[in-house]
Amino acid sequence: MINILVRYWPELWSGLLSTLGSSLLALVGSLILGTLFAFMEISSHRWVKFIGRVYVEVFRNIPLLVVTMFFYVVIPMFIAKVNGFTAGTIGLTIYTSAFIAETVRAGIEAVDTGQMEAARSTGLTYTQAMVQIIFPQAIKITIPPLGNQFINLVKNSSVLAFVAGFDLMYQGNVVAATTFNTSDTYLAVGLMYLILTLPLSYFMRYLEKRLA
Amino acid sequence: MKKFVRYLLPVAFLFSLVLILSGCGKKSLSQQDVLTNDRQSNTITWGVKADTRLFGLMNIKTGKVQGFDIDMARAITKQILGKNGKAKLVQVTSNTRIPLLKNGNVDALIATMTITPDRAKVVDFSEPYFHAGQAILVKKGSSIKNIRDLNYKGAQILGVQGSNSVQNVRKYAPKANILELSDYAQAFTALKSGQGVALTTDNGILYGMSVEDPNYVVAGGAFTKEPYGIAVNKGQKPFLRKVNAAVKQMKKTGEYQKIVNKWFGNVQGFEEGGN
Amino acid sequence: MHNFIQAYSWLNIRYLLEGLWVTVEVSVLSIIFSFIIGGLLGILRYVKIKYVSAIIGFVIDIIRNLPLLLILFFTYFGLPNLGFKPEVIPAAILAMTVFESAMVAEIIRSGIVAVDAGQMEAARSNGMTYVQAMWHIILPQAIRKMIPPLVSQFVSLIKDTSLATIIMLPELMYHAQIIYGQNSNYVLPMFLALAVLYFIVCYALSLLSRVLEKRLSA
Numbered sequence: 001m002i003n004i005l006v007r008y009w010p011e012l013w014s015g016l017l018s019t020l021g022s023s024l025l026a027l028v029g030s031l032i033l034g035t036l037f038a039f040m041e042i043s044s045h046r047w048v049k050f051i052g053r054v055y056v057e058v059f060r061n062i063p064l065l066v067v068t069m070f071f072y073v074v075i076p077m078f079i080a081k082v083n084g085f086t087a088g089t090i091g092l093t094i095y096t097s098a099f100i101a102e103t104v105r106a107g108i109e110a111v112d113t114g115q116m117e118a119a120r121s122t123g124l125t126y127t128q129a130m131v132q133i134i135f136p137q138a139i140k141i142t143i144p145p146l147g148n149q150f151i152n153l154v155k156n157s158s159v160l161a162f163v164a165g166f167d168l169m170y171q172g173n174v175v176a177a178t179t180f181n182t183s184d185t186y187l188a189v190g191l192m193y194l195i196l197t198l199p200l201s202y203f204m205r206y207l208e209k210r211l212a
Numbered sequence: 213m214k215k216f217v218r219y220l221l222p223v224a225f226l227f228s229l230v231l232i233l234s235g236c237g238k239k240s241l242s243q244q245d246v247l248t249n250d251r252q253s254n255t256i257t258w259g260v261k262a263d264t265r266l267f268g269l270m271n272i273k274t275g276k277v278q279g280f281d282i283d284m285a286r287a288i289t290k291q292i293l294g295k296n297g298k299a300k301l302v303q304v305t306s307n308t309r310i311p312l313l314k315n316g317n318v319d320a321l322i323a324t325m326t327i328t329p330d331r332a333k334v335v336d337f338s339e340p341y342f343h344a345g346q347a348i349l350v351k352k353g354s355s356i357k358n359i360r361d362l363n364y365k366g367a368q369i370l371g372v373q374g375s376n377s378v379q380n381v382r383k384y385a386p387k388a389n390i391l392e393l394s395d396y397a398q399a400f401t402a403l404k405s406g407q408g409v410a411l412t413t414d415n416g417i418l419y420g421m422s423v424e425d426p427n428y429v430v431a432g433g434a435f436t437k438e439p440y441g442i443a444v445n446k447g448q449k450p451f452l453r454k455v456n457a458a459v460k461q462m463k464k465t466g467e468y469q470k471i472v473n474k475w476f477g478n479v480q481g482f483e484e485g486g487n
Numbered sequence: 488m489h490n491f492i493q494a495y496s497w498l499n500i501r502y503l504l505e506g507l508w509v510t511v512e513v514s515v516l517s518i519i520f521s522f523i524i525g526g527l528l529g530i531l532r533y534v535k536i537k538y539v540s541a542i543i544g545f546v547i548d549i550i551r552n553l554p555l556l557l558i559l560f561f562t563y564f565g566l567p568n569l570g571f572k573p574e575v576i577p578a579a580i581l582a583m584t585v586f587e588s589a590m591v592a593e594i595i596r597s598g599i600v601a602v603d604a605g606q607m608e609a610a611r612s613n614g615m616t617y618v619q620a621m622w623h624i625i626l627p628q629a630i631r632k633m634i635p636p637l638v639s640q641f642v643s644l645i646k647d648t649s650l651a652t653i654i655m656l657p658e659l660m661y662h663a664q665i666i667y668g669q670n671s672n673y674v675l676p677m678f679l680a681l682a683v684l685y686f687i688v689c690y691a692l693s694l695l696s697r698v699l700e701k702r703l704s705a
Binding site for chain 3: 270316
Binding site: 057058060061062063064065066069070073074077078151155156158159161162169172182183186187189190193194197198201202 | 639660
């Protein structure tokens, strides 16, 4: 196993960087998209609310692989070329944004409703009250679960292996196919995933304990 | 200190797990004699393709795989075990076939597998049972006429993980990018989606794709020789001898030619040998 | 439009449904196994038996932090090295169970932790044993808290069975890929079918959990 790590380090390292890059891009993207759809979900406008709900329910109930393959296979056939890394990252972003939307929505709803009324009675508009009073508090509730979302993103980004996205899992497959030493290769790959996820996971638990 | 130990323990545990697992990996190949086992169960388990037209393709109507390799597997089984011998078919891809053979999930592989020196280090091959040659598949009317046309920066060539075609193409078109998909069906779909300008693998497989969708054609003829072999685990010499004898016998009686004609007789432009 | 009519021929639909059946089969068995195993592990981890809980905790943390794809590979290709040689369906169930048990164990543990610790003491001071207090006071409350995360975990499990195409599990995604792999006109219709079929199965489970939740809180 050690010799696989040493011999194929450049490939595995570049895979690790792609995994990390894709996960970070998807984290930022899904935060923006997720917040947007959370606001749509709590909108008083019937149709906006409906679209928000549909988006969240649809992407929470369809496999990430289906979404990713859709962008890799279907979109290029009809609209525009999308390479594997991009298709994977878009898939991850959309998939994760549905979960983040739920978290943010729950966060907003958890903030005491009295605060909205109080803010409105001091003369703030609904939007002002939302942006200045409610949303900052909601984000505070939402931040801890985001660490867990990032861990999920790193793990889920292995879906890039299906679309030649050059991530860690893909490089692992290539190395395994070259060396014929499957179990050692996947052990090495597993170790590299753990280097990314395990410390973060322990940090999140520590954070949860402190905030509790 | 206590905290430190708490975080160190999982790491230590992980490493010992890794060492145990990788230690075990060295020995327990299927050490029993495959031939004896197969005679007892009257069954030979073959690893075959399910994504490769002409060689091994899933028929949606019947739910069974069919193709040249499949017919060969069935015929060889009958040669070795007699008329009532059963061939059990397990689906493999280029990437999964060697692990599945080494692990003993299958007794032998007949799965469009080129005999290469690297592979011969980990498995034993029969005499070649089919002579293919590597080529490229492109969209009809493409400006790419042969492999040399792909040797430019930014060229995207599609291949399949675990096939030796991707290694070959690095020699012929070193400047191109190679995207490796998990199986041939995925690679062909990716070609149709424009993920690459050409798909490279053995001509027999490519002709199968061309039959499936005539908008794609094999360009420039074969540029390597790819003799296909039946792979068995190391240390299974008696079984391997039987396989070789079976193929030889089939060639003598004309059964082999019959199977070749059945699958490749109507394929335009196809010639066995890859010159 | 013509493509859609051809793509949804009875032959193709039947083939997709055969795949869906394997998806459901693998999902249901994995859900049952991982609920039992994950539940036990979660409780064992919570009750803090020296060494046992610690070791279980480490293993759970390691498995939770690995991609399922890797665990699938390992079960199908790595385990036979240890003398255990599962066929593809049992291998998929095993891999899903290992991964999901770890996830379930964590949900169960944090569910128990979330029930006020003071309640255990109160119950004990009323003369209940530890096991009695756990069974009658803590677990019923914890389970109510666990249902939403457990159900979304199981929905994830159903969705994640699609990853097992990589070890050639003949489930829904794999069958769809075989169909559109043989005719590119079927690509769009197949993706639509995939989305609809997965959505129906997963959404049904979510609805079921909402009913269950209402009943329990009533």
